Amino acid sequence: MNQPISLSVDQGVALIRIDNPPVNALSPEVINGLEVAIDRAASDPSVQAIVVIGAGRTFVAGADIKGLEQVAWGSDSGAPEIHELLQKLEDTSKPVVMAMHGTALGGGLELAMAGHYRVAVPDGQMGQPEVNLGIIPGAEGTQRLPRLVGLEKAIEMCVSGRPIKAADALNAGLIDRIIEGDLATGASAFAREMAARAGSHPKTRERQDKLPSASQLPGMLEAGRDLARKTRRNLQAPVAVVDALEAAATLPFAEGCAREREIFFELAKSEQAKALIHAFFAERGVSKVPGISKDTVAAPVNHVGIVGAGTMGGGIAMACANAGIDVRITDASPDGLDRGIATMRKNYDVSVKRGRFTPAMVAERMARITPQLDYEGFGEADLVIEAVFENMALKKDIARAVASSYEASKGDGVIATNTSTLDIDEIAAASGHPSKVVGLHFFSPANVMRLVEIVRGKATSPETLATAQAVAKRLGKVGVVVGNCPGFVGNRMMFPYMYEAQFLVEEGATPQQVDAALTGFGMAMGMFAVDDMAGLDVAWRVRQELKQFSEPGARKPLVADRLCEMGRFGQKTGKGWYVYGDDRKPQPDPEVLALIEQLAVAHGITRRSFTNDEIIERTIYALINEGARVLEEGFALRAADIDVIYTNGYGFPAWRGGPMFYADRVGLKNIYERVSAFHQELGARWAPAPLLAQLAKEGTTFKELDKRRASSLVGASS
Ligand code: T1G
Numbered sequence: 001m002n003q004p005i006s007l008s009v010d011q012g013v014a015l016i017r018i019d020n021p022p023v024n025a026l027s028p029e030v031i032n033g034l035e036v037a038i039d040r041a042a043s044d045p046s047v048q049a050i051v052v053i054g055a056g057r058t059f060v061a062g063a064d065i066k067g068l069e070q071v072a073w074g075s076d077s078g079a080p081e082i083h084e085l086l087q088k089l090e091d092t093s094k095p096v097v098m099a100m101h102g103t104a105l106g107g108g109l110e111l112a113m114a115g116h117y118r119v120a121v122p123d124g125q126m127g128q129p130e131v132n133l134g135i136i137p138g139a140e141g142t143q144r145l146p147r148l149v150g151l152e153k154a155i156e157m158c159v160s161g162r163p164i165k166a167a168d169a170l171n172a173g174l175i176d177r178i179i180e181g182d183l184a185t186g187a188s189a190f191a192r193e194m195a196a197r198a199g200s201h202p203k204t205r206e207r208q209d210k211l212p213s214a215s216q217l218p219g220m221l222e223a224g225r226d227l228a229r230k231t232r233r234n235l236q237a238p239v240a241v242v243d244a245l246e247a248a249a250t251l252p253f254a255e256g257c258a259r260e261r262e263i264f265f266e267l268a269k270s271e272q273a274k275a276l277i278h279a280f281f282a283e284r285g286v287s288k289v290p291g292i293s294k295d296t297v298a299a300p301v302n303h304v305g306i307v308g309a310g311t312m313g314g315g316i317a318m319a320c321a322n323a324g325i326d327v328r329i330t331d332a333s334p335d336g337l338d339r340g341i342a343t344m345r346k347n348y349d350v351s352v353k354r355g356r357f358t359p360a361m362v363a364e365r366m367a368r369i370t371p372q373l374d375y376e377g378f379g380e381a382d383l384v385i386e387a388v389f390e391n392m393a394l395k396k397d398i399a400r401a402v403a404s405s406y407e408a409s410k411g412d413g414v415i416a417t418n419t420s421t422l423d424i425d426e427i428a429a430a431s432g433h434p435s436k437v438v439g440l441h442f443f444s445p446a447n448v449m450r451l452v453e454i455v456r457g458k459a460t461s462p463e464t465l466a467t468a469q470a471v472a473k474r475l476g477k478v479g480v481v482v483g484n485c486p487g488f489v490g491n492r493m494m495f496p497y498m499y500e501a502q503f504l505v506e507e508g509a510t511p512q513q514v515d516a517a518l519t520g521f522g523m524a525m526g527m528f529a530v531d532d533m534a535g536l537d538v539a540w541r542v543r544q545e546l547k548q549f550s551e552p553g554a555r556k557p558l559v560a561d562r563l564c565e566m567g568r569f570g571q572k573t574g575k576g577w578y579v580y581g582d583d584r585k586p587q588p589d590p591e592v593l594a595l596i597e598q599l600a601v602a603h604g605i606t607r608r609s610f611t612n613d614e615i616i617e618r619t620i621y622a623l624i625n626e627g628a629r630v631l632e633e634g635f636a637l638r639a640a641d642i643d644v645i646y647t648n649g650y651g652f653p654a655w656r657g658g659p660m661f662y663a664d665r666v667g668l669k670n671i672y673e674r675v676s677a678f679h680q681e682l683g684a685r686w687a688p689a690p691l692l693a694q695l696a697k698e699g700t701t702f703k704e705l706d707k708r709r710a711s712s713l714v715g716a717s718s
Pocket of ligand 1: 022023025061062063064065066080103105106107108129130133135136137138139141281284287551556
């Protein structure tokens with residue numbers, strides 16, 4: 001018998017256990033081992049029923065995505081060959097019970113649906129998340145799922161990719177029983193019950209009762225395609241999965257499976273699958289950091305102090321409370337504190353209205369947050385996060401005050417600053433305990449946005465860093481470790497991108513054209529709409545501090561400062577680059593267009609029209625060129641880390657993989673040539689990053705560079 005599969009027989013039940021850590025993915029060994037085990041159990045006269053169960057944290061979480069990656073890049077050998085196993089399971093005369101815990105996802109759920117019965121633990125989850133990888137289920141899931149739960153529910157599950165919980169699965173008919181207590185024992189008892197029943201056991205592929213009638217079908221399909229287009233903008237797989245599900249309702253099972261396979265292979269080799277699989281592994285790669293090993297001890301964090309009850313501090317407090325962490329939050333002014341608490345309450349009320357939380361859940365969360373005007377109890381905290389506005393003197397004072405709270409109570413917590421631009425090392429030095437200081441750069445709204453940049457100062461200790469990584473994970477966020485440079489990684493790259501957008505409108509494009517080109521490319525929002533949402537005053541303040549714009553010859557954007565001087569700070573003042581009505585939708589403002597033209601002409605700028613392609617090159621290539629610099633200077637550990645930052649914090653489309661992966665796909669030689677041409681035409685700010693030049697010359701990619709560098713991270717672990 002193959003290694004990852006074991007078989008034991010107890011009182012007439014064969015227990016087949018899948019043990020392929022970390023998530024029991026369907027490797028060829030697992031598939032072969034299951035076939036052998038099923039044959040043995042089927043032919044063993046002492047066996048009346050069969051239970052298939054996963055060892056460790058979960059049932060099977062899907063096909064091996066490493067194999068899918070090979071398919072995406074051209075080899076068919078990585079595709080799961082599972083049809084024979086599924087047929088064997090379904091055709092077994094003894095009842096086969098699938099016992100699920102953890103997350104039965106993708107190929108895992110498909111395996112389970114070929115069993116005659118399914119049971120799960122109360123917190124088990126089941127789903128078909130394939131669309132999130134740019135593919136569709138490829139192991140007959142689109143044909144079996146609608147037969148079990150009906151077409152509408154199957155569409156909802158496959159289009160959203162979201163798993164459902166055991167109670168929902170029971171309700172929908174996906175599982176037959178919820179097992180309280182030990183799963184193996186409960187599933188075995190259930191299996192014996194089924195074996196004692198007269199008659200044959202249900203084969204999912206033969207079921208017809210839940211499939212829609214011919215008259216119901218068109219409406220359901222139309223609604224499904226609509227859902228896919230509206231909720232999964234720009235993604236191919238969610239629309240295609242409806243085609244495969246349609247086949248379940250219109251074709252015999254075998255033909256439906258053939259149709260599914262055809263669509264699966266077409267998508268598995270698509271650009272979107274390449275990009276989304278890259279994004280999956282990129283996100284899981286960020287925790288591998290030099291100097292941090294699995295032996296590095298992260299301190300447990302159960303009590304957090306937050307300094308500053310503004311937008312960021314409040315959002316961070318909510319993120320902590322949502323994760324079950326007790327929070328003390330302080331502010332310099334009683335009014336500020338009251339406002340902060342009121343805002344949190346308002347945000348939670350919105351969540352209740354949207355059905356995300358119950359009032360009881362909100363009460364529990366608010367009870368974890370203690371507002372106060374002093375630092376009482378901060379000395380006993382495991383972590384204090386300073387989240388006041390960007391002012392170095394103030395941040396240093398707070399770092400000192402937090403350090404003395406720790407000293408006074410012999411505490412040893414971490415001191416984190418939520419600065420988005422300031423020098424962590426300067427703040428660390430002021431604290432007197434630089435090894436305990438780290439940057440935690442949250443993105444607004446902090447209770448919603450998934451990204452946190454974890455800024456490693458030159459003295460940050462491995463334990464402090466590991467604690468910061470663990471906190472990010474506990475808060476359900478992706479924490480990307482970055483180096484300490486102005487703007488860190490995300491904002492540093494944002495500035496050239498944002499300025500290029502502004503230069504483009506000075507040269508003749510309009511804000512709405514630039515924004516439309518960017519959203520057409522897949523960005524969640526256009527640059528000008530983002531600026532209006534964030535508040536033009538934010539970048540205004542930063543601009544005043546940025547040294548590069550005081551260098552002679554550097555081109556300064558002309559319009560943004562003028563808008564700020566006019567009090568046009570964006571959405572919050574109802575006017576910015578756009579004008580906002582009651583619906584808060586951006587409308588072009590003739591006044592702004594006239595101002596842009598007037599300033600451009602006064603500065604002798606030649607105006608012309610731009611194509612959308614030119615707009616994308618000017619903006620996105622600026623982002624990529626700066627990304628190459630960041631990478632070369634070591635402020636990001638990997639190109640893939642930059643991709644994670646941009647897809648999780650800046651609305652860059654995950655289906656393009658992130659800016660650096662996108663650059664690889666365009667070809668670094670092509671990017672380099674365009675950047676060089678812009679350098680000739682537009683001046684020094686477009687000087688190609690030396691790393692970009694080098695990789696273009698070598699004919700390689702950022703992904704290859706990451707692989708080469710990975711060897712230097714050996715010994716690091718998640
Ligand atoms: N294949 C290979 N490796 C996987 C994997 C998979 N399916 N799932 C997780 N890993 C690795 C991951 O890279 C990481 O490795 C470790 O497991 C822990 O993951 C035929 C086509 C299961 C909910 O899309 O959603 O089936 O970094 O850090 O937060 O139709 O992993 O430690 O080296 O994410 O506890 C469908 C994807 C595949 C599930 C666990 N399945 N995985 O979350 O841990 S397509 C999925 C997840 C398919 C069929 C098709 C999550 C998780 P390392 P983690 P976690």
